[in-house]
Amino acid sequence: xxxxxxPLMATTLxxxxxxxxxxxxxxxxxxxxxxxxxxxDNAFLGVAAVGATFVIISGGxxxxxxxxxxxxxxxxxxxxxxxxxxxxxxxxxxxxxxxxFGAVMGAVIHFLRVPPFIVTLAGMFLxxxxxxxxxxxxxxxxxxFYRTVSSLYIKLPGGGRLSxxxxxxxxxxxxFGLVAHKTRFGSYVYAIGGNPVSAALMGVPTGRxxxxxxxxxxxxxxxxxxxxxxxxxxxxxxxxxxxxxDSIAAVVIGGTLLTGGYGFIFxxxxxxxxxxxxxxxxxFDGTLSSWWTKIAIGFLLFMxxxxxNLVFNRQNGPAHLRKGPA
Amino acid sequence: MTNxxxxxxxxxxxxxTFGSHAALKNVDIAFQAGEVHALLGENGAGKSTLIKILxxxxxxDQGTIxxxxxxxxxxxxxxxxxxxxxxxxxxxxxxxxxxxxxxLYIGRQPRRFGLVDRKRMEREARAVLSGYGLDIDVRADxxxxxxxxxxxxxxxxxVALSGKVLILDEPTASLDAAEVEKLFDIVRRLKARGLAxxxxxxxxxxxxxxxxxxxxxxxxxxxxxxxxxxxxxxEVVKMMLGKDLALxxxxxxxxESEVGETLVSLRDYGLKGRVEPINLDIxxxxxxxxxxLLGSGRTEMARLLFGIDTADSGRIAVDGRDATIRSPRDxxxxxxxxxxxxxKLDGIFGDLSVxxxxxxxxxxxxxxxxxxxxxxxxxIAGNYIxxxxxxxxxxxxxxKLLSGGNQQKVILARWLATDxxxLILDEPTRGIDVGAxxxxxxxxxxxxxxxxxxVVISSELDEVVSYSSRVVVMxxxxxxxxxxxxxxxxxxxxxxxxxxxxxxxx
Ligand SMILES: Nc1ncnc2c1ncn2[C@@H]1O[C@H](COP(=O)(O)OP(=O)(O)OP(=O)(O)O)[C@@H](O)[C@H]1O
Ligand SMILES: [Mg+2]
Numbered sequence: 001x002x003x004x005x006x007p008l009m010a011t012t013l014x015x016x017x018x019x020x021x022x023x024x025x026x027x028x029x030x031x032x033x034x035x036x037x038x039x040x041d042n043a044f045l046g047v048a049a050v051g052a053t054f055v056i057i058s059g060g061x062x063x064x065x066x067x068x069x070x071x072x073x074x075x076x077x078x079x080x081x082x083x084x085x086x087x088x089x090x091x092x093x094x095x096x097x098x099x100x101f102g103a104v105m106g107a108v109i110h111f112l113r114v115p116p117f118i119v120t121l122a123g124m125f126l127x128x129x130x131x132x133x134x135x136x137x138x139x140x141x142x143x144x145f146y147r148t149v150s151s152l153y154i155k156l157p158g159g160g161r162l163s164x165x166x167x168x169x170x171x172x173x174x175x176f177g178l179v180a181h182k183t184r185f186g187s188y189v190y191a192i193g194g195n196p197v198s199a200a201l202m203g204v205p206t207g208r209x210x211x212x213x214x215x216x217x218x219x220x221x222x223x224x225x226x227x228x229x230x231x232x233x234x235x236x237x238x239x240x241x242x243x244x245x246d247s248i249a250a251v252v253i254g255g256t257l258l259t260g261g262y263g264f265i266f267x268x269x270x271x272x273x274x275x276x277x278x279x280x281x282x283x284f285d286g287t288l289s290s291w292w293t294k295i296a297i298g299f300l301l302f303m304x305x306x307x308x309n310l311v312f313n314r315q316n317g318p319a320h321l322r323k324g325p326a
Numbered sequence: 327m328t329n330x331x332x333x334x335x336x337x338x339x340x341x342x343t344f345g346s347h348a349a350l351k352n353v354d355i356a357f358q359a360g361e362v363h364a365l366l367g368e369n370g371a372g373k374s375t376l377i378k379i380l381x382x383x384x385x386x387d388q389g390t391i392x393x394x395x396x397x398x399x400x401x402x403x404x405x406x407x408x409x410x411x412x413x414x415x416x417x418x419x420x421x422x423x424x425x426x427x428x429x430l431y432i433g434r435q436p437r438r439f440g441l442v443d444r445k446r447m448e449r450e451a452r453a454v455l456s457g458y459g460l461d462i463d464v465r466a467d468x469x470x471x472x473x474x475x476x477x478x479x480x481x482x483x484x485v486a487l488s489g490k491v492l493i494l495d496e497p498t499a500s501l502d503a504a505e506v507e508k509l510f511d512i513v514r515r516l517k518a519r520g521l522a523x524x525x526x527x528x529x530x531x532x533x534x535x536x537x538x539x540x541x542x543x544x545x546x547x548x549x550x551x552x553x554x555x556x557x558x559x560x561e562v563v564k565m566m567l568g569k570d571l572a573l574x575x576x577x578x579x580x581x582e583s584e585v586g587e588t589l590v591s592l593r594d595y596g597l598k599g600r601v602e603p604i605n606l607d608i609x610x611x612x613x614x615x616x617x618x619l620l621g622s623g624r625t626e627m628a629r630l631l632f633g634i635d636t637a638d639s640g641r642i643a644v645d646g647r648d649a650t651i652r653s654p655r656d657x658x659x660x661x662x663x664x665x666x667x668x669x670k671l672d673g674i675f676g677d678l679s680v681x682x683x684x685x686x687x688x689x690x691x692x693x694x695x696x697x698x699x700x701x702x703x704x705x706i707a708g709n710y711i712x713x714x715x716x717x718x719x720x721x722x723x724x725x726k727l728l729s730g731g732n733q734q735k736v737i738l739a740r741w742l743a744t745d746x747x748x749l750i751l752d753e754p755t756r757g758i759d760v761g762a763x764x765x766x767x768x769x770x771x772x773x774x775x776x777x778x779x780x781v782v783i784s785s786e787l788d789e790v791v792s793y794s795s796r797v798v799v800m801x802x803x804x805x806x807x808x809x810x811x812x813x814x815x816x817x818x819x820x821x822x823x824x825x826x827x828x829x830x831x832x
Pocket of ligand 2: 373374375416495729730731
């Protein structure tokens with residue numbers, strides 16, 4: 001089997017084992033109710049993490065996602081409550097703005113050759129700052145449409161509810177899994193992550209692709225911001241602080257190589273679910289501080305980086321140590 | 327220059343300057359349909375730069391490019407590809423993290439309903455590669471295959487893209503004779519189909535075997551274009567170097583009695599499955615040439631000697647004392663040096679300067695606490711740049727900006743700088759121009775006179791003959807024969823390699 005699938009298999013296996021352990025301790029966790037909440041509670045993280053997956057596969061990083069979530073939430077809230085626009089008008093607008101924001105970052109990264117870390121760090125300060133200038137407080141969104149959407153769900157067998165936002169996240173994973181693995185654009189993302197110079201010489205449109213990758217990441221950040229505003233029925237400038245790091249953790253736990261070139265969208269879903277699982281376990285337990293989530297994630301992350309090292313160094317690492325005929 | 331009516335791709339007045347260094351000065355060149363056009367010149371002459379300009383990988387400072395008589399300006403390689411110019415650049419320019427079929431088809435994958443049709447891609451990739459005699463799993467990552475296979479994939483990709491022009495920049499550097507023959511067959515077929523084929527190489531035999539016309543560059547200037555029938559080898563070399571080449575071939579080396587005491591001695595030294603147990607004594611002041619076909623275990627033996635692979639049988643003694651070599655670090659500590667075959671993968675730190683690349687191994691040997699001062703580094707680097715004639719604008723230039731052949735000289739300089747007692751060179755002249763070839767042969771002889779022990783692996787038999795005190799012929803991962811004195815000549819070596827083959831087939 002191709003070695004590239006190994007981290008993905010490992011993540012999936014760990015998730016199944018971890019879930020089984022949780023269930024053996026709290027049988028209540030084996031229910032569609034828990035599963036449904038799982039998806040709803042982590043929808044905004046999942047959507048942002050899909051964008052992060054693209055960025056990381058291309059060998060980049062996007063630190064601005066959390067701030068974009070905050071900014072979109074605030075702008076959405078202001079447009080709906082202060083200007084009285086309908087959410088269905090507001091959503092496309094903020095999504096387009098978010099994508100534009102990312103496209104500019106991508107252009108700076110590619111054409112001015114500034115490292116993504118710096119550019120998106122600047123983007124993070126900009127977006128967060130702008131959100132805080134617009135408002136210091138949480139702006140509640142009290143709109144008919146919001147109430148309807150929040151109460152929409154699909155009934156799952158066993159009494160669980162798959163909410164509209166949970167469903168949105170699943171759809172995002174499905175669509176962008178297809179984009180990553182089944183389109184030319186997707187292959188360009190991997191190519192740039194593998195070796196940007198070779199990619200350019202092979203005729204991959206590296207500029208256009210880089211711009212599109214960061215636009216996509218911010219677009220999904222915007223979508224995540226909308227989901228967050230639906231989830232909390234408010235827009236708050238300090239929403240989702242640090243989410244960019246959680247999503248990077250989910251991506252890496254999901255088997256994507258932090259240095260680019262290898263990874264799977266589906267793995268990221270598992271990575272997000274694993275984080276959700278730890279949280280749910282802690283809620284069920286009731287005695288543990290929620291900070292234990294961070295400790296568990298830190299531990300998982302560490303384990304995966306070790307694992308990837310093993311797999312990828314064996315596979316294509318120091319080439320001069322590879323076996324081969326003279 | 328007037329318009330060449332038959333030219334598919336024509337460039338006039340091409341000028342390119344990097345910083346203050348003029349890489350190309352007012353170069354005119356035209357490639358015609360149905361010809362194989364060899365582009366020759368020393369390392370750093372500007373061949374690869376010209377190719378990159380013609381295909382949109384670099385922008386040009388001055389000049390015009392015409393494709394089918396129409397003026398074009400490519401901003402990216404993609405545009406050149408779209409117009410039917412397929413290129414294999416000198417650097418390994420593929421994507422190791424992607425599958426073989428992705429590498430073949432990226433940018434033009436077959437699609438169904440907007441999605442990449444991997445099934446069809448796999449089928450087509452298989453068919454394409456079988457035309458090159460390659461039957462491999464096209465779904466496996468490219469990085470799992472040897473450099474030769476990767477090179478063939480790169481060529482197959484370029485051929486598929488080349489509707490009008492196919493450009494091959496040193497495509498044969500890591501191919502064996504059979505693979506080269508296959509490539510030539512394909513090139514001849516494409517030529518018959520009316521493509522213009524541009525071929526860069528340092529193997530003059532191949533130039534004369536394949537091409538119709540040659541163009542020579544020297545120091546970024548056009549020296550001239552000639553029909554192959556109007557010119558001979560000596561004249562080509564003279565055009566390239568601007569002077570006659572003093573060949574050192576033919577002299578038979580001193581008798582073995584003159585060599586010094588034993589430096590390295592191997593007894594049943596081997597590694598199961600890689601190298602059969604070897605018995606060999608290597609003396610100071612001796613060059614052991616290693617000949618043999620590709621895959622005969624030559625490189626494996628070198629890797630074993632240098633501790634990249636660890637032996638699982640036998641003993642090695644250095645200076646009469648038993649030694650253990652479990653890593654290159656151990657080998658370096660014993661005063662060994664190793665210049666590997668695939669310098670692209672194994673040795674260049676592209677972003678570091680020429681100076682840093684040269685002093686690196688030496689510094690590693692001295693350890694952290696005896697750092698070389700900058701002045702010392704400059705002096706060492708300067709000496710080797712001069713001694714090996716490394717063409718670089720300055721010692722501070724990042725190595726990746728040097729031409730391919732000059733990068734190789736930098737690696738050689740790195741190991742020479744460690745002042746080794748025992749030096750292993752694997753194909754030291756590959757990718758290096760004829761002038762520098764002679765230079766490296768001279769360096770090897772000089773090192774031998776200085777009392778070094780050397781093991782030199784090479785497929786260039788006349789070179790092996792010119793510097794070896796002894797020749798070891800390898801076959802099936804074992805030493806098959808050892809040639810001495812008057813037996814050291816090309817005919818005898820070829821015969822030895824071949825006779826063993828005949829034996830093996832019986
Ligand atoms: N990007 C760059 N920046 C600065 N100098 C460069 C750059 N690319 C090439 N050069 C310089 O231009 C000159 C020509 O290099 P080029 O790679 O074209 O040589 P070449 O003829 O292909 O040699 P080789 O046979 O060694 O491959 C060299 O002196 C090289 O150092
Ligand atoms: Mg070159």
